[in-house]
Amino acid sequence: AQSVTQPDIHITVSEGASLELRCNYSYGATPYLFWYVQSPGQGLQLLLKYFSGDTLVQGIKGFEAEFKRSQSSFNLRKPSVHWSDAAEYFCAVGSTSGTYKYIFGTGTRLKVLA
C-alpha cells in the first residue's frame, strides 16, 4: 500500500541555519510528490511538486526538494531559515492506484529560534 513517512515530528532550528525535512514514500510506480506548508490557523499552501523530469525541484519561499528514487525520498531543504518559516510541513504522494487520491504524511512542525 502507498504510504508517506515523515520521521521527524518536531524540528527546531536557529534563524539563518539550513533546514532539511525528511520524507520517505512507499509507492510502486513513479510517484507524484508534493510538499505543503500550514501556518497556524491557516489552510495548506503548496510549496513545490514533482512528477517527472529534473529531480531537483524549486518551489516558493526559497524551498527546494530533491527526488531520490533509490532512497524513496523527497526531502525538503532551505539554505537559510527565516522566522516566518515556522509552521507545519506536510509531504504528500499522489496515488494513481485505483482511483486517484492523495496520501499525506503526519507532518513536521518547525520551530525557528531567533
Next chain:
Amino acid sequence: DSGVTQTPKHLITATGQRVTLRCSPRSGDLSVYWYQQSLDQGLQFLIQYYNGEERAKGNILERFSAQQFPDLHSELNLSSLELGDSALYFCASSVAGGPVDTQYFGPGTRLTVL
C-alpha cells in the same frame, strides 16, 4: 488568500446531529476536494469531485456524504455525529482535478462535537 471560501468557520454541535459544510472553489476551478484534519488521524483525504461528478474517494465514512452543484460549489454533509468527528475540515480546489494539479486550500471549518 487562496480564493477558496469555506463556511462556517466554526461549528459546535452535539452528538447524533447532522451538519453541512460549504465550500466555494476558486473562480475557474472545476474540481473540489475535501479533507479531514484531526490530532489522532492527521490529514485524511475524503473525497474529490470534478464538474459535479465524484472522481475519487478516500477515507470517507458512510455517515458522511458530499456533492458538487452546477455552480461548482460543494457541500459536505456529516450525520449521526460522534465525538471523534471533531476535526478541522478543509476544502481545496484545482483547475482540472488531475494528479499534478496544484490544490488551493480554504481556511477550513472547525467542527466541535460535544
